[in-house]
Amino acid sequence: MNPGLRKFFVPVLAVVIFLILWEALVWVMGWPNYKMASPSDLVPAYAKYWNLFFIMGWQTLWRTVVGLVLAIIVGVGIGMVMGFSRTMREALYPLLVGFNAIPKATVVPIVALMFVGAHDFNTVLIAFMISFFPIAVSISIGLSTLEPEYRDILRALGASQATIFWKIALPKTLPEFFGALKVAVTLAFIGTNLMEIVSPHGRGLGALFDSAKTNSDYPLMFAVLIALAGLGILLYYIVVWLENTFAGWAERQPG
Amino acid sequence: MNNLIEIKGVRHAYTTADGPLPVLDGLEIAVPEGGFVAVVGPSGCGKSTLTRLVAGLMMPDVGEVWLHGERVKGPRSTVGMAFQNPVLLEWRTILQNVMLPLEIVPTKLSRKEQKERARYLLALVGLEGFEDKRPSELSGGMRQRASLCRSLVHKPEVLILDEPFGALDAFTREDLWQTMHKVKEAEPFTGVLITHDLRESIFLADQVVVLSGRPARTQYVLDVPNTGPRDLEHLYTPEAAEMLAVLRHQIEVAQGRAPVEEGVA
Ligand SMILES: Nc1ncnc2c1ncn2[C@@H]1O[C@H](COP(=O)(O)OP(=O)(O)OP(=O)(O)O)[C@@H](O)[C@H]1O
Numbered sequence: 001m002n003p004g005l006r007k008f009f010v011p012v013l014a015v016v017i018f019l020i021l022w023e024a025l026v027w028v029m030g031w032p033n034y035k036m037a038s039p040s041d042l043v044p045a046y047a048k049y050w051n052l053f054f055i056m057g058w059q060t061l062w063r064t065v066v067g068l069v070l071a072i073i074v075g076v077g078i079g080m081v082m083g084f085s086r087t088m089r090e091a092l093y094p095l096l097v098g099f100n101a102i103p104k105a106t107v108v109p110i111v112a113l114m115f116v117g118a119h120d121f122n123t124v125l126i127a128f129m130i131s132f133f134p135i136a137v138s139i140s141i142g143l144s145t146l147e148p149e150y151r152d153i154l155r156a157l158g159a160s161q162a163t164i165f166w167k168i169a170l171p172k173t174l175p176e177f178f179g180a181l182k183v184a185v186t187l188a189f190i191g192t193n194l195m196e197i198v199s200p201h202g203r204g205l206g207a208l209f210d211s212a213k214t215n216s217d218y219p220l221m222f223a224v225l226i227a228l229a230g231l232g233i234l235l236y237y238i239v240v241w242l243e244n245t246f247a248g249w250a251e252r253q254p255g
Numbered sequence: 256m257n258n259l260i261e262i263k264g265v266r267h268a269y270t271t272a273d274g275p276l277p278v279l280d281g282l283e284i285a286v287p288e289g290g291f292v293a294v295v296g297p298s299g300c301g302k303s304t305l306t307r308l309v310a311g312l313m314m315p316d317v318g319e320v321w322l323h324g325e326r327v328k329g330p331r332s333t334v335g336m337a338f339q340n341p342v343l344l345e346w347r348t349i350l351q352n353v354m355l356p357l358e359i360v361p362t363k364l365s366r367k368e369q370k371e372r373a374r375y376l377l378a379l380v381g382l383e384g385f386e387d388k389r390p391s392e393l394s395g396g397m398r399q400r401a402s403l404c405r406s407l408v409h410k411p412e413v414l415i416l417d418e419p420f421g422a423l424d425a426f427t428r429e430d431l432w433q434t435m436h437k438v439k440e441a442e443p444f445t446g447v448l449i450t451h452d453l454r455e456s457i458f459l460a461d462q463v464v465v466l467s468g469r470p471a472r473t474q475y476v477l478d479v480p481n482t483g484p485r486d487l488e489h490l491y492t493p494e495a496a497e498m499l500a501v502l503r504h505q506i507e508v509a510q511g512r513a514p515v516e517e518g519v520a
């Protein structure tokens with residue numbers, strides 16, 4: 001099979017096999033809906049609420065992406081400051097680590113109280129807070145571990161710090177940056193949903209999940225989970241595509 | 256003859272956690288235009304520090320470094336550098352890597368002429384046909400050749416080589432020695448070569464400077480009689496054997512393993 005088709009069909013086949021096994025498992029075990037819904041139960045749920053899935057899926061998606069973009073901007077900024085200045089690195093590291101260690105579920109009610117009613121803002125804020133850490137760390141490590149010779153080949157010719165950053169430091173940290181972005185994209189997604197579920201305000205797939213729970217609509221709950229997984233996969237592969245476009249050189253041919 | 260590189264009474268110390276670490280102490284080196292000096296000395300004595308001073312990447316605490324009649328106060332585009340680590344940029348092709356200095360240094364060459372110059376240099380060192388490969392697709396010796404082209408592409412007056420062949424196997428290294436002679440003939444430069452290999456020093460340079468242990472000063476200077484291109488046979492002549500014996504002894508003195516004067520216990 002040609003490699004392009006193969007890249008598409010192998011994962012799709014894996015998903016289909018997974019769904020069949022899932023259906024079979026529920027059927028064989030004779031589980032009722034409230035224990036474990038099966039894929040065939042999900043179809044009616046999607047058919048009934050498809051417009052809600054679109055509206056709320058979109059709300060979840062855009063808030064995650066905005067939070068992530070903020071995380072990239074702030075994370076890269078902090079990473080650059082920490083990567084270039086040893087003093088700043090020593091000063092900021094404990095603060096960052098401490099901040100990152102706080103479970104974000106505890107921050108959600110605080111944020112919800114601080115900015116009452118600003119649901120979109122709150123959700124974006126949590127998505128941002130939970131996801132900027134890996135980006136900041138990867139950029140700072142990438143920049144601070146740049147071998148001095150790399151700097152010297154340009155500096156010896158009289159290049160400015162800015163030139164060295166654009167020509168060497170930035171491209172050299174791209175593989176690490178994308179590695180961190182793959183983690184961050186998942187985290188941002190968790191952040192958005194956390195806000196939507198813990199502090200429900202009728203927006204996003206998290207809120208749909210919450211109302212399904214209230215109504216004991218088990219197939220709908222599972223349908224939301226699967227939709228979330230689908231969105232997560234979509235975002236993740238967008239990052240992979242960006243990585244291949246901008247840092248494809250870092251990938252070694254196997255063998 | 257005019258000296259293109261002059262190092263006069265240079266002293267330098269690094270500030271470390273345990274106080275100042277004197278690295279160079281009263282260094283005197285002069286290289287005439289077109290000359291090629293090899294610098295040998297015990298490990299950690301301050302050879303790389305010396306190259307950073309000549310390149311203007313650092314200023315000495317005391318003393319002066321002069322390049323073509325001007326005191327070195329900072330980096331200058333008339334210098335080319337190559338290190339033991341070829342430091343090629345993995346996201347660029349070999350040709351783009353070689354052309355990198357031309358993006359920094361002001362040049363009159365058009366884009367097309369820049370490419371031609373890079374191609375010409377790559378052909379000179381035997382890398383024809385590898386222009387569009389990535390560094391990861393090249394062997395260590397080939398990467399070092401490409402790095403050499405990069406250090407020469409902007410026609411530097413001074414070429415500083417810090418153990419460029421140090422990480423290569425013996426055969427590849429000897430190949431590169433011969434390439435070096437070919438390159439020097441086609442692209443004349445004034446060179447400083449740091450090396451651990453005494454055979455390399457007398458094969459490539461016309462003067463060998465032995466540094467003492469840290470803090471380094473100029474301990475001994477050996478003039479190599481037959482300058483210019485030579486073949487490997489030269490390393491097996493009695494003259495070469497004698498030079499190597501002298502240098503080996505000087506290194507032992509520098510390491511503190513041999514008495515300063517022969518015969519004194
Ligand atoms: N930036 C620095 N700060 C503090 N000490 C340094 C620094 N750079 C080098 N040194 C120390 O100065 C001494 C000389 O270093 P240098 O790299 O010049 O030696 P070298 O002769 O090139 O060694 P080698 O033969 O191993 O390459 C070493 O002891 C090294 O530890």
Ligand SMILES: [Mg+2]
Pocket residue numbers: 302303304417
């Ligand atoms: Mg060194």
